[in-house]
């Protein structure tokens with residue numbers, strides 16, 4: 001059999017079950033664990049499980065013995081993986097630990113072996129970055145218990161070889177599982193991303209004292225659920241819930257860090273079943289749930305709305321199709337139907353107003369209606385009619401280690417009519433790093449001295465302008481961090497003072513450093529749905545490439561304080577209303593619009609006058625009024641001697657278009 005030799009690393013709850021599943025499916029399996037006691041326990045669990053399968057008539061005694069005979073238990077990594085064509089990593093959910101294991105696997109497993117991770121939440125790209133061949137790393141997320149649960153989420157990282165993803169899908173099918181392909185590597189993938197919003201909600205309910213665990217669990221059981229949410233969290237481990245919220249807070253949004261009760265219980269060692277006490281007493285082996293009246297403060301509609309919201313986010317972000325989200329939730333959470341089915345039975349208005357109520361009540365933006373729902377397009381999203389938009393939070397969650405830049409990070413196109421187009425062209429939503437700043441700096445110098453260029457369009461490759469600075473660049477130490485801030489501010493200043501008309505095209509996302517780049521241009525055109533904002537404070541930063549200064553000067557302190565201090569994002573129309581952008585592109589390609597607009601300005605505005613007016617705006621605005629007025633007068637004096645002034649006036653009088661020469 002192809003891929004006949006499998007190694008499973010980590011013989012705990014998941015690892016022993018995954019290994020058993022492969023063995024029952026005919027594979028030779030080595031189950032490896034660093035701890036001998038864990039291996040012994042796993043051996044006992046596998047043989048007990050096989051015996052149960054025989055008892056229930058699912059396997060004959062011979063089949064069970066043969067499966068057990070195909071298993072080897074080992075404490076040695078090198079020999080365990082030496083001949084494996086597939087390695088499944090199932091060590092505890094710690095990014096550092098998993099990266100160390102992947103580094104080891106990279107060195108010890110055959111070069112053609114597929115390296116899969118069973119991580120619940122961690123981005124595959126982050127684990128792959130620890131290896132020298134990220135192309136062979138893929139996510140294979142099994143569900144607990146693997147022998148029973150039919151779902152495997154298959155997650156390619158950013159650099160996973162498509163052939164490796166295909167193999168992971170095929171292998172999942174061969175072991176009788178239903179693989180669901182996750183299209184974009186994002187924390188928690190499909191099922192656990194949806195779960196995370198529920199977990200946060202159940203934590204916040206306790207933080208705010210809305211109702212007690214027994215009251216909520218009694219209500220949930222009354223709704224037909226086999227277990228209430230707190231009984232389930234106790235069963236799985238309160239620490240697992242707390243850790244996953246902490247991971248989502250660091251990797252997706254700090255809002256996931258808002259809940260406190262679960263973290264506090266984890267610190268106190270009240271982990272649920274495994275420590276005998278969590279929300280309930282488990283000393284009898286089962287949760288001792290006091291008899292209480294069900295709460296009327298929580299409704300099943302809360303959960304429906306939250307899960308629909310997360311599902312629509314996944315569609316918007318291009319993480320998965322509605323069909324796969326439905327399949328994932330049904331198979332991964334053992335539900336009779338999933339959020340997509342529920343959404344088809346509810347109106348957009350109902351879901352939206354429930355989400356608005358929850359977001360306000362818990363002061364939590366995770367619960368706020370996502371864009372499609374806010375815009376009344378829930379049905380389009382769940383029926384597959386919504387084109388996905390790239391994920392903005394990715395800028396916050398950069399893959400680590402060396403990355404390919406995919407060619408020149410800033411491209412220059414010279415277009416007819418005196419227009420140049422500067423295009424940021426970087427993987428991961430055109431984020432800016434030191435290399436981009438250097439290229440921009442050099443390009444601005446080149447264009448500034450080029451009389452054939454009169455207007456410059458600054459844009460991003462693809463549907464996004466720029467999602468901000470590449471944060472993975474500057475967390476090493478404070479001196480490097482400060483230098484990077486200065487470098488960025490210097491480049492922005494150079495762009496602002498460039499003696500040419502500059503037009504930024506805000507589309508997709510214009511966030512953080514991307515917004516600072518846009519603020520350094522003279523004119524901003526924006527699409528209606530662009531998301532504009534300064535997420536810095538929500539990441540423990542401040543805008544440090546001149547954004548705090550420029551925005552306050554441009555809009556006044558009130559709007560600037562709002563945008564910077566709340567990190568709330570605004571869209572194109574709102575940005576237009578407050579004067580942050582100058583034109584909204586309602587339809588068509590925003591780049592084409594900007595280029596046409598630039599060409600119009602390049603021919604209608606006299607170049608020397610542009611240069612002097614920019615200097616007056618940049619420098620004169622800083623000076624005392626009298627000095628500024630004097631600068632104006634001198635500029636007028638300089639212009640008086642230009643040919644363009646004569647041309648401008650005679651064209652005006654002759655009712656014709658001027659032909660400026662820049663002299």
Ligand SMILES: NC(=O)c1ccc[n+]([C@@H]2O[C@H](COP(=O)([O-])OP(=O)(O)OC[C@H]3O[C@@H](n4cnc5c(N)ncnc54)[C@H](O)[C@@H]3O)[C@@H](O)[C@H]2O)c1
Nearest residue numbers: 010011012013014033034035038090091092093119120144
């Ligand atoms: N438990 C679940 O419900 C569940 C479901 C899906 C995915 N997962 C994921 O599967 C992974 C494993 O979870 P689990 O619940 O089986 O954990 P676990 O703690 O039960 O098992 C982990 C095992 O890894 C072993 N181990 C630790 N360091 C090791 C190393 N360096 N080399 C080899 N073995 C090592 C431990 O001895 C332990 O036996 C995690 O990433 C988890 O998020 C868990």
